[in-house]
Structure formats: structure tokens, C-alpha cells
Amino acid sequence: MTHFKRSLVIGLWFMFLALPLMVVRVNTLNHEIEWRWANMLWLGFCAFALAWFWRASTERRAARQALGVAAGRPLLAKLSWAQRLSDDPALSRRLLLIVAAAALIFPWVVSTSQNFYHVNIMVSALIFVVLGLGLNITVGLAGLLDLGYIAFFAVGAYTYALLARNFDLGFWTCLPLGGIMAMFFGIVLGFPILRLRGDYLAIVTLGFGSITKIVLENSEELFGGAAGIAGIPRPDLFGLVLDGREKSLYSYYIVLALVALTIFVTNRLKNSRIGWAWMALREDEIACVAMGVDMARTKLSAYALGAFWAGLVGVIFAAHNNFINPDSFTFMDSAMILSMVVLGGMGSILGVIIAALALKLLPEYLRAVAEYRMLVFGAVMVLMMIFRPQGLISNLRRKYERAPADESDGHGK
Amino acid sequence: MDSEYFFELLCGGLVKGSIYALIALGYTMVYGIIQLINFAHGEIYMIGAFVAFIVSGVLTLTGYGGPTVLLLAAVIAIIYAAAYGYTLEKIAYRPLRAAPRLSPLISAIGASIFLTNYVQLAQTPDFLPFPELITDFDFMEPFSRYVSSVDLVILVVTTLTMIALTVLIKYTRVGKAMRATQQDAVMARLVGINVDRVISATFIIGSALAAIAGVLIASRTGQINSAIGFMAGIKAFTAAVLGGIGNIPGAVLGGLVLGIAETLGAGYISSAYEDVFAFGLLVLILVLRPAGLLGKAVKQKV
Amino acid sequence: MVMESNKLLEVTGLTMDFGGLRAIDQVDFSISAGEIVALIGPNGAGKTTVFNCITGIYEPTAGDVVIHAPGLAPRRINGMRANRITSLGMARTFQNIRLFPAMTVLENIMIGRHCRTSTTILDAILRTRKSVRERHETIEESYRLLAKVGLAEVANEFSANLAYGAQRRLEIARALATAPFLLLLDEPAAGMNPQETRELDELIVRIRADEQVAILLIEHDMKLVMNISDRIYVMEYGKGIAQGTPREIKENPRVIEAYLGEEVHA
Numbered sequence: 001m002t003h004f005k006r007s008l009v010i011g012l013w014f015m016f017l018a019l020p021l022m023v024v025r026v027n028t029l030n031h032e033i034e035w036r037w038a039n040m041l042w043l044g045f046c047a048f049a050l051a052w053f054w055r056a057s058t059e060r061r062a063a064r065q066a067l068g069v070a071a072g073r074p075l076l077a078k079l080s081w082a083q084r085l086s087d088d089p090a091l092s093r094r095l096l097l098i099v100a101a102a103a104l105i106f107p108w109v110v111s112t113s114q115n116f117y118h119v120n121i122m123v124s125a126l127i128f129v130v131l132g133l134g135l136n137i138t139v140g141l142a143g144l145l146d147l148g149y150i151a152f153f154a155v156g157a158y159t160y161a162l163l164a165r166n167f168d169l170g171f172w173t174c175l176p177l178g179g180i181m182a183m184f185f186g187i188v189l190g191f192p193i194l195r196l197r198g199d200y201l202a203i204v205t206l207g208f209g210s211i212t213k214i215v216l217e218n219s220e221e222l223f224g225g226a227a228g229i230a231g232i233p234r235p236d237l238f239g240l241v242l243d244g245r246e247k248s249l250y251s252y253y254i255v256l257a258l259v260a261l262t263i264f265v266t267n268r269l270k271n272s273r274i275g276w277a278w279m280a281l282r283e284d285e286i287a288c289v290a291m292g293v294d295m296a297r298t299k300l301s302a303y304a305l306g307a308f309w310a311g312l313v314g315v316i317f318a319a320h321n322n323f324i325n326p327d328s329f330t331f332m333d334s335a336m337i338l339s340m341v342v343l344g345g346m347g348s349i350l351g352v353i354i355a356a357l358a359l360k361l362l363p364e365y366l367r368a369v370a371e372y373r374m375l376v377f378g379a380v381m382v383l384m385m386i387f388r389p390q391g392l393i394s395n396l397r398r399k400y401e402r403a404p405a406d407e408s409d410g411h412g413k
Numbered sequence: 414m415d416s417e418y419f420f421e422l423l424c425g426g427l428v429k430g431s432i433y434a435l436i437a438l439g440y441t442m443v444y445g446i447i448q449l450i451n452f453a454h455g456e457i458y459m460i461g462a463f464v465a466f467i468v469s470g471v472l473t474l475t476g477y478g479g480p481t482v483l484l485l486a487a488v489i490a491i492i493y494a495a496a497y498g499y500t501l502e503k504i505a506y507r508p509l510r511a512a513p514r515l516s517p518l519i520s521a522i523g524a525s526i527f528l529t530n531y532v533q534l535a536q537t538p539d540f541l542p543f544p545e546l547i548t549d550f551d552f553m554e555p556f557s558r559y560v561s562s563v564d565l566v567i568l569v570v571t572t573l574t575m576i577a578l579t580v581l582i583k584y585t586r587v588g589k590a591m592r593a594t595q596q597d598a599v600m601a602r603l604v605g606i607n608v609d610r611v612i613s614a615t616f617i618i619g620s621a622l623a624a625i626a627g628v629l630i631a632s633r634t635g636q637i638n639s640a641i642g643f644m645a646g647i648k649a650f651t652a653a654v655l656g657g658i659g660n661i662p663g664a665v666l667g668g669l670v671l672g673i674a675e676t677l678g679a680g681y682i683s684s685a686y687e688d689v690f691a692f693g694l695l696v697l698i699l700v701l702r703p704a705g706l707l708g709k710a711v712k713q714k715v
Numbered sequence: 716m717v718m719e720s721n722k723l724l725e726v727t728g729l730t731m732d733f734g735g736l737r738a739i740d741q742v743d744f745s746i747s748a749g750e751i752v753a754l755i756g757p758n759g760a761g762k763t764t765v766f767n768c769i770t771g772i773y774e775p776t777a778g779d780v781v782i783h784a785p786g787l788a789p790r791r792i793n794g795m796r797a798n799r800i801t802s803l804g805m806a807r808t809f810q811n812i813r814l815f816p817a818m819t820v821l822e823n824i825m826i827g828r829h830c831r832t833s834t835t836i837l838d839a840i841l842r843t844r845k846s847v848r849e850r851h852e853t854i855e856e857s858y859r860l861l862a863k864v865g866l867a868e869v870a871n872e873f874s875a876n877l878a879y880g881a882q883r884r885l886e887i888a889r890a891l892a893t894a895p896f897l898l899l900l901d902e903p904a905a906g907m908n909p910q911e912t913r914e915l916d917e918l919i920v921r922i923r924a925d926e927q928v929a930i931l932l933i934e935h936d937m938k939l940v941m942n943i944s945d946r947i948y949v950m951e952y953g954k955g956i957a958q959g960t961p962r963e964i965k966e967n968p969r970v971i972e973a974y975l976g977e978e979v980h981a
């Protein structure tokens with residue numbers, strides 16, 4: 001069969017698939033049937049075009065590779081810009097400074113005393129950056145697929161909400177408590193399940209996440225039930241009275257500082273005995289154990305540390321929003337954070353930050369994207385696994401200096 | 414009184430469990446062959462229910478009625494679920510056969526999210542009333558307290574389906590090829606079995622079973638929604654693990670045990686926590702006996 | 716005869732069942748300090764399973780595995796976790812190469828140092844003096860071992876990009892990084908060309924001398940086995956069928972029968 005015919009068959013197949021779901025819509029209220037034939041034609045055409053294009057491009061690539069091999073040229077791996085950045089500490093330090101300065105100035109540029117919408121959006125985006133970086137430890141570095149990560153975020157948020165409501169504790173007292181509480185949960189839940197195989201672990205964590213949400217929804221007196229908890233105090237600043245914009249700016253800088261701290265800590269751990277063990281565990285559990293790495297302890301530390309960041313930022317989330325309810329802690333949120341890690345590149349700090357910002361900000365500013373957001377997330381996860389399992393920023397080679405005088409780390413990002 | 418209530422719950426649990434079992438079969442068959450948790454299986458079930466809803470809606474509104482509608486809706490739902498299952502495997506799983514174990518799982522999660530939102534966007538995010546396609550039988554009147562007519566249909570259909578599946582796996586060529594592939598895919602390939610085709614067949618059969626479950630459960634609950642696949646999928650997966658994943662009789666046993674445990678828990682303790690019982694059971698079984706009730710523990714070859 | 720006190724590993728009555736299959740049946744063997752001992756036998760004889768049982772990957776069904784770590788009291792290690800056994804001083808390679816593919820060659824070896832260092836999470840975050848020192852030692856030791864197996868040039872390559880023979884040598888270096896007193900090699904020459912095999916031969920002998928380890932070796936390449944082993948154990952269908960010096964084994968009729976058609980003479 002020629003490419004054309006094959007692609008045509010694929011197009012027709014997708015038209016067939018689309019027939020009931022995308023074409024017919026039965027309105028049971030006023031007993032009408034809506035026929036949307038255009039959808040079917042569109043889908044068929046797109047599937048055909050994609051299939052055709054795809055076949056042509058794979059063929060061309062294969063031909064070029066064959067040519068390269070025939071000419072005796074090894075296929076040189078192109079150095080990515082991220083690798084170059086990672087290999088050149090001076091350059092990366094300079095870039096870091098620029099980004100940091102931009103982040104510091106950002107809220108003053110985009111907000112006025114009346115309008116600080118953009119700052120608030122950035123706060124929620126940065127919250128997800130921290131979540132992405134936290135999950136990056138568990139999933140990206142240690143390879144433990146956690147599908148209930150959002151539960152630890154909930155633990156942090158509810159810890160603050162409850163402590164503030166019942167014991168009048170302040171934000172700064174609760175911030176570490178939220179993290180510690182989440183870490184505690186991580187250890188208690190993690191302990192029995194870390195022996196499980198990767199895919200079972202994923203399902204069990206999904207179970208934990210769902211149980212957490214159901215429990216929150218159903219215990220009125222303790223957690224406020226489905227309505228949640230309102231009137232959570234904002235972060236306090238030496239008792240000063242802040243107006244709306246100042247409150248947002250304050251939240252912004254707090255979460256920005258947390259982002260910086262997360263990056264700092266993750267980077268140090270990544271380039272240490274602990275981080276190497278995490279990555280080895282991700283690569284091959286049996287070999288890792290046979291090389292003397294304590295699996296239980298290593299997994300538990302990754303799991304608990306991931307939970308810790310979620311708990312910390314959960315406190316900030318509760319404080320920034322004044323209000324929390326179980327709807328902020330669904331499986332879809334866990335899945336979204338996971339897709340940030342997948343998109344950014346397992347274990348890549350820079351990649352996860354970029355992915356988190358993109359996935360969180362794009363839907364905010366592009367209404368069209370917002371509607372199709374989850375559809376796109378799903379597709380991204382499938383496509384990334386197929387075409388670029390290493391993520392946007394692929395695994396970088398870290399180099400280690402030998403000279404005793406030079407104590408620089410692998411400066412890997 | 415008390416024992417009557419218990420019996421009522423038991424029957425309800427049995428009906429629910431038989432549906433879980435139908436979906437669990439798809440999980441278990443796929444897992445047995447390619448060691449993948451087909452996370453999107455619940456969505457195939459949801460799609461089955463939706464297609465049945467659409468077909469029956471169109472037919473009812475154009476003036477047809479009665480059991481023909483049910484039959485036609487079910488058949489078309491099965492065809493479409495199978496088609497979606499087949500396509501899902503081709504696109505989301507086949508390219509990842511050789512990838513590290515977590516890659517296909519992440520792909521499966523992505524596919525699950527995609528399909529949920531695809532149906533939500535193409536149809537509606539709201540709950541839709543599923544038509545009453547199964548009318549009450551007169552002879553069921555005296556038992557209606559325990560088993561409604563719909564329940565009876567469910568029990569009969571699931572039983573028949575499972576018998577058919579057993580025959581298919583035991584005696585047909587496809588079935589034998591499936592069993593061979595499950596035992597040793599490399600060997601199966603060597604003796605000339607087309608493993609790719611066996612995998613496709615597994616997805617098609619599993620999806621068809623899920624579609625049957627979808628039509629049945631929608632008839633029972635009377636409403637459907639694009640999100641129903643998620644919970645049903647998890648529950649069915651729990652059932653599959655409970656029985657021992659990869660083990661077909663185990664999936665049926667697991668489904669029944671889960672259905673009954675859940676209904677009893679909801680009836681005696683709290684209905685709000687119904688799902689928690691299922692998840693709790695899942696966690697317990699995985700921690701205490703990951704091989705499941707009927708499964709054998711196997712050691713990974715090193 | 717070797718003196719009792721020199722024994723490093725003593726295995727008696729080792730038995731392993733998989734479901735109904737008895738993969739190893741009442742196997743006995745021992746290794747003394749400074750020895751190179753080979754474990755040979757036809758495919759499926761149960762050699763790799765022996766390794767898995769004594770390194771804690773599987774828990775044996777029956778029997779005793781006792782190690783005499785230098786300076787420590789003898790210990791029965793049946794069912795002990797694999798990482799504990801490695802930190803007691805027994806390290807292995809795998810028949811089907813199990814490197815960490817997305818980590819560099821150097822990082823692969825650094826993992827071996829894990830059980831000989833003790834930097835904690837807090838040390839790593841605060842970059843305490845201890846963590847800096849350990850990190851430095853880890854890197855130095857890793858480079859030293861890389862040089863030993865001839866891989867120093869490719870230290871910063873991903874291990875997945877190495878050629879087959881180089882990957883096998885990397886596995887040996889990684890095992891050595893755990894500072895073992897007993898090194899277990901599972902078919903180190905598999906997939907190597909004759910030139911590489913000859914170099915491996917020298918490498919193994921050199922490692923025994925330089926690193927002061929005893930070596931237990933599974934290998935199908937008879938030339939290599941006969942060249943370097945002090946003693947040989949032969950297995951067939953899960954049972955030990957012969958033991959002795961290379962010369963004795965070459966002339967043993969049972970061994971020749973077990974290897975019917977295969978080349979025993981080298």
C-alpha cells in the first residue's frame with residue numbers, strides 16, 4: 001500500500017471513531033438531536049494529513065541516517081543549549097542572576113495599586129513550580145511514580161487552616177509545621193508501600209490521594225467538609241496592616257523565596273551521595289541494591305522530601321487564598337503536576353520550572369487553551385513518552401572535577 | 414429484619430461486583446500479556462456507556478423502542494469500545510513496548526485524561542439521564558426488594574459473558590495464542606504466534622467486556638457522565654489485583670469480593686465512605702499480599 | 716588444603732526452589748582468601764541462581780551461606796538484604812549487564828561508594844566539611860578504579876553509550892568500588908571478542924593482586940577459566956558434580972559428559 005492509501009485509511013478510521021461521540025449529540029431535555037458532521041470531516045482530514053506527513057518524515061529521516069552511516073560519519077549528538085549551559089558555570093551563573101533580577105522586579109512592573117491580577121496569577125504559578133520541583137524529587141529523581149502527590153499539598157494547607165482557626169497560630173509558625181506534617185504523612189504512608197513495584201506504588205498513591213479527598217469532604221466538623229475552610233489569615237509581616245496589593249506582593253516574595261530555596265536544596269541533593277542513589281534507584285532497582293544502597297531508606301527519603309515541599313507550599317497556598325476546600329486537591333491536580341515533571345524532563349530542575357510555568361500560565365492567558373487544557377495535558381503525557389521520554393530538557397551529563405582545590409560541584413541543573 | 418437487610422446488601426454487592434468483574438477482566442488480560450496497567454481502561458468503559466446512550470437516544474427519538482433498541486445500542490457500543498481500545502493500544506502503548514516500565518504507565522495515565530476530556534468536550538460535562546431500556550419483568554415482582562429486573566439482567570448477562578470468555582480462551586485459536594503469549598512472549602513469537610495481533614485481540618476483547626459493563630451499569634444507575642470511567646477503572650483494577658492480576662478467575666472473584674465488601678461497608682458503616690473501603694482494600698491487599706488471592710508470587714529473574 | 720581461618724565464604728546444602736522447579740539442589744562450595752574460583756556448568760545449570768542466593772537477591776529455600784568478613788565473626792547471611800551483604804564485603808556483576816544507563820560512567824562507579832560513605836541529607840544541603848571530603852574521596856577513588864579498568868577517557872559518557880566489553884568492565888569497576896573482599900563475576904567475558912577476553916584475563920588477575928580480593932567467577936569461556944582459576948566447581952541440573960584444579964576438571968569424565976560436544980580442553 002502506498003503512503004497515500006494508508007494515510008487515507010487512517011483518516012477514514014478516525015472518522016469512524018468520531019462518528020457517535022463527536023457528531024451526534026442527544027439533547028434529552030428538549031428531545032433534539034444535534035448532528036455535527038463538520039467535526040467528523042475535520043478529524044478525518046487532520047488524521048489523514050498527520051499520518052501522511054508522519055510517514056514521509058520518518059522515511060526521510062531513515063534515508064538521511066542511512067546516508068550518514070554510509071559516508072562513515074558517526075551521527076554526532078548535537079550539544080543542546082541546556083548542556084552547554086550546564087557545562088559553563090560562569091554563563092549559567094550570569095543567566096541565573098538575570099532571571100533572579102527579573103523575578104524580583106516583575107510584580108512592580110505588572111501591577112498597579114488597583115490591578116494586581118498578574119501578580120496573583122504568578123503566585124499560583126510559582127506555587128505549582130514548587131510542587132513540580134517537589135514531585136521532581138520523588139518521580140523525576142527517584143523514579144517513584146506518585147499519583148496522589150496533591151494530598152501532601154492538602155496536608156500542608158489544612159494544617160495551616162486548622163492551626164490558625166483553632167489555635168490562632170501565625171503563618172510563620174505554621175509554615176515549617178505544614179512541611180513537617182506533610183513529611184510525617186509521607187513517611188507513615190510511604191513505609192509500608194515502598195517495597196511495592198513501581199506500577200503498584202503508583203496505584204496505591206492514587207488511592208491515598210483519593211482517600212484524603214474523600215475524608216476531607218466528609219468530615220464537616222473537623223475539616224469543614226465540602227465547603228472547606230474560609231477566613232484563613234494572610235501571611236503576617238510584623239503586625240503591619242497591608243492593603244490588597246501589598247498582600248499579593250508579600251505572598252509573591254514569600255513563594256519566590258521558597259522557589260529559590262527548593263532549587264537550592266534540590267540542586268545540592270542532586271549532586272550528592274543522596275541524589276546519586278536516587279537516580280540509580282530510578283535506573284535499576286536491583287543493581288542499585290546490589291551495589292549496597294539501602295532501598296527502603298533511599299526511597300523513603302525521596303518520598304518524604306517530596307512531601308515536605310508540597311506541605312510547605314500548601315501553607316502558602318492556604319494563606320494566599322484565604323480559603324481552601326477539597327476541590328483544590330483532586331486527582332487532576334496530581335496529574336497536572338506529574339505532567340509538569342514529565343514535560344520538563346525527569347529530574348531536570350530547569351525543565352520542570354519551565355514546564356510548570358508554561359502549563360500554569362498558558363491557560364490563564366489563552367482562553368482557548370483553558371478549555372482544552374486537560375485534553376492537552378493528557379495528549380502531552382502520551383506524546384512525550386513516545387517521542388521524547390527524556391523531557392524538554394533531556395538528561396544532562398554532569399561532570400565532576402578532580403582537583404582538590406576546586407570544590408565546585410557538578411553544576412548540573 | 415437485620416438478616417433481611419444483610420441479604421439485600423449482599424445482593425446489591427453481588428450485582429455491583431459482577432460489573433466490577435467484567436471490567437476487571439480487561440485489566441487482568443492486558444496485564445497478563447504486556448504487564449501494563451491499562452489506566453485508560455475505565456475510559457473505554459465510559460465510552461461504551463456513552464455510545465449506548467447516543468444510539469439509544471437517536472433511536473428513541475426517531476420512534477423506535479423496546480428490546481431492539483437495547484440490543485442495537487449494546488452491539489454498537491461494543492463495536493466502538495473495541496475500536497477505541499484497539500486504537501488506544503496502537504497509538505499509546507505499542508510504540509512503548511521496549512521502553513522502561515513506567516513510560517507506558519505514564520502514557521496510559523495521559524490517555525485516560527485525554528479520553529475523559531475528549532468525551533467531555535465532544536459531548537457534555539453534565540450528567541445525562543440514561544434511558545430505561547430494561548423494563549421490569551412481572552415475574553420479578555416478589556423479589557424486587559432484593560433483586561430488581563435490571564439486576565437480574567446484569568447477573569445473567571455477566572454470567573453468560575464470562576462463560577463465553579472462558580470458552581474463547583480455552584478452546585479457540587486466539588485464546589490459545591493469548592495463553593501462550595501470557596506464559597512466555599518470546600517463546601510464543603518463536604513458535605510463530607503473531608504477538609502483536611494477540612495483543613490487539615486482547616485489547617479488543619477486554620474493551621468489548623468493558624462496553625458490556627458500561628451499558629449494564631448505566632441501565633442500573635440511570636445516568637452517565639464523562640468522569641465515571643475513573644472510579645470504575647480504579648475499582649475494577651482493585652478487583653483485578655485482589656484476585657491476582659493476570660489471573661482470569663481471580664478477576665471475577667476479586668470483583669465479587671470487592672462489590673460485596675463495598676456494599677456492606679456502605680450499608681453498615683457509612684455510605685459517604687464507600688469509595689474509601691475500595692481504596693483501603695486495594696492498599697491492604699497490595700501491602701499484605703501483592704500476588705492477590707489466587708495469584709502466585711513470582712520472583713523476578715535477575 | 717587451605718587453612719580453616721582463611722575461608723571467606725562457605726556454602727553448604729544450598730537449595731533454591733522456584734515454584735515446583737528446584738533450580739539448585741544441595742550445593743556446597745567455599746572460597747578462601749586470595750583464590751580465584753570458577754563456577755562452570757551448561758546453560759541453565761543454576762550458576763546465576765547461586766549468585767542470586769548468596770548475594771541476597773533471592774532468599775535460599777534451604778542451606779547455609781556463611782561469610783567470614785576479615786576482622787568480623789562468621790555470619791550466616793541467608794535472607795539478609797542485598798545491600799547489607801554488599802556492605803559486609805561481597806560485591807557482584809550481572810550476567811545481563813545492569814548498569815545505570817542514564818548516568819555517566821563515573822556516576823555509575825560512584826554509586827558503588829555509597830555504602831562506604833555516610834553523607835546525610837542535611838550534610839549534603841549544608842555542604843558540611845565531611846560531605847565535601849567524602850565527595851572528593853568518592854570522585855578520586857572512582858577515577859582510580861576507572862583507570863584500572865581502562866575507562867578513564869570515557870568517564871563523562873553515559874554508560875549506555877559504551878561498547879559491550881567496556882560495559883562489562885565498568886560493572887567490574889562498580890563492584891570494586893564497594894571495597895569488597897570477595898568479588899563475584901557472572902560471565903564477564905560474554906560478548907567479548909578474543910582480544911578483549913585476553914585483556915580481561917589479565918585484568919582479573921591484576922585485580923586480585925592489587926585490590927586484595929578473592930574472586931568467584933561464572934564463565935563459559937573455558938580458556939579463560941582454565942587459565943586463571945585456582946579451583947573449579949562444576950554444576951549440572953542444579954547439582955554440584957565435580958570440583959578440583961583445572962587439570963583435574965579437564966580430565967574428569969563426568970564433566971566431559973556434561974559438556975558433551977562442547978570444548979572443555981583449552
Ligand SMILES: Nc1ncnc2c1ncn2[C@@H]1O[C@H](COP(=O)(O)OP(=O)(O)OP(=O)(O)O)[C@@H](O)[C@H]1O
Pocket residue numbers: 712713714715733736738756757758759760761762763764765810
Ligand atoms: N526467578 C526465576 N523464576 C523461575 N525460574 C528461574 C528463575 N531464575 C532462574 N530460574 C530457572 O532456574 C534454572 C537455572 O537458571 P540460572 O540462570 O541460574 O542458570 P545458569 O547456570 O546461570 O545458566 P546460564 O549459563 O545460561 O546463565 C533455569 O531453569 C531457570 O529457568
Ligand SMILES: [Mg+2]
Pocket residue numbers: 762763764810
Ligand atoms: Mg547465568
